[in-house]
Amino acid sequence: MTSSFRLGLGAIAAAAAAAAGMATQAAAETTLKLSHFLPTVHGIHTDFIKPWTEQVTACTDGEVQFEIFAAGSQLGNVARQQEQVMAGVVDIAHGLHGIPRGRFPRTSVIDMPFLTDDAGAATHALWTMLPDELAEEYDGLKVLALHAHNGGLIHTSEKKVETMEDLDGLRIRTPSPAVSEMLTFLGATPQGLPPGQVYESLQRGVIDGTVFPWDPVASFGLNEVLKYHLDAGAYTVSFFFVMNENSYNSLSETAQACVDKYSGDALVSNFGDWWDAWDAPGRQGAIDAGHEITELSDEERERWRETLAPMIDGYLEELKADGVDNAQEIYARMQELVAEYAASN
Known part of the structure; x- marks a missing residue:
């Protein structure tokens, strides 16, 4: 083997090693x-x-x-x-x-009232x-x-909510189209707001309350500007x-x-x-602050279900008109899977 050939092999090996090193560095x-x-x-x-x-x-x-x-x-x-x-x-x-509204219409069927609180x-x-x-x-x-998330509550700053009538005219922050429809049928006025704007809006009196599970109440410090919490378990958000x-x-x-x-x-x-x-600190914070936490009664829950039945049918029909031809089937399948999960846990 000539010296020039050995030098050539050495150069090739060095180049290959350098290339491998650069590839490793690039990957890193x-x-x-x-x-x-x-x-x-x-x-x-x-x-x-x-x-x-x-x-x-x-x-x-x-x-x-x-x-x-x-x-x-x-x-x-x-x-x-x-x-x-x-x-x-x-x-x-x-x-x-x-x-924003309307980008995931099929997936958002999970937000239907009383479909699940788990x-x-x-x-x-x-x-x-x-x-x-x-x-x-x-x-x-x-x-x-x-x-x-787990079933959401209705949290309010000045007015205690126990019935549909208590919601009449209240400006409640909403996270999704389905929840907006739910609030409207229950008599409230839904207000679309990002979660990060809820504290200031409550503080300034721009809204009267919000729907959230317990966890954002803690993470956004909302127990400082809330007093009442209705544990309705009426909806979820995905x-x-x-x-x-x-x-x-x-x-x-x-x-x-x-x-x-x-x-x-x-x-x-x-x-x-x-x-x-994640929900536990929000609830405990409300207890520590002396807030009033109310469970939705069985009788009132049934009233809400009856009131919201036309809303659910109408919402699914709107989805169908907007091109989700199998909206009813999606809803039925979600009901089936929620029941399946409940039976196995």
């Missing part, structure tokens, strides 16, 4: 932008999103890193989560299906239905999880955790496997227990 510098609309003290951030990013990073041996944009950041607007991830402004987003049951229904009944709403996205499909496809096979490992079935199974834990 893959940073994904993840946005959500909640404060960093919320359980969705502390127990779900931040640990999820850490698990994926560890699984990839550092190949994938994350930059998280929460509420108050330039990418933390609740109304822009879906459009940001679709456009690739962020790689991953967690948002509310009902804000986060685990609602999440089970959504995830089970994703591949068939709901998939078309997520074109261009890799769905990492769908989930929903969320998406999605990734831009191109962003996912651009990852290495190893990184994709790590994203898959900590998403889907492995992730959605946690939300029932998580929401129970």
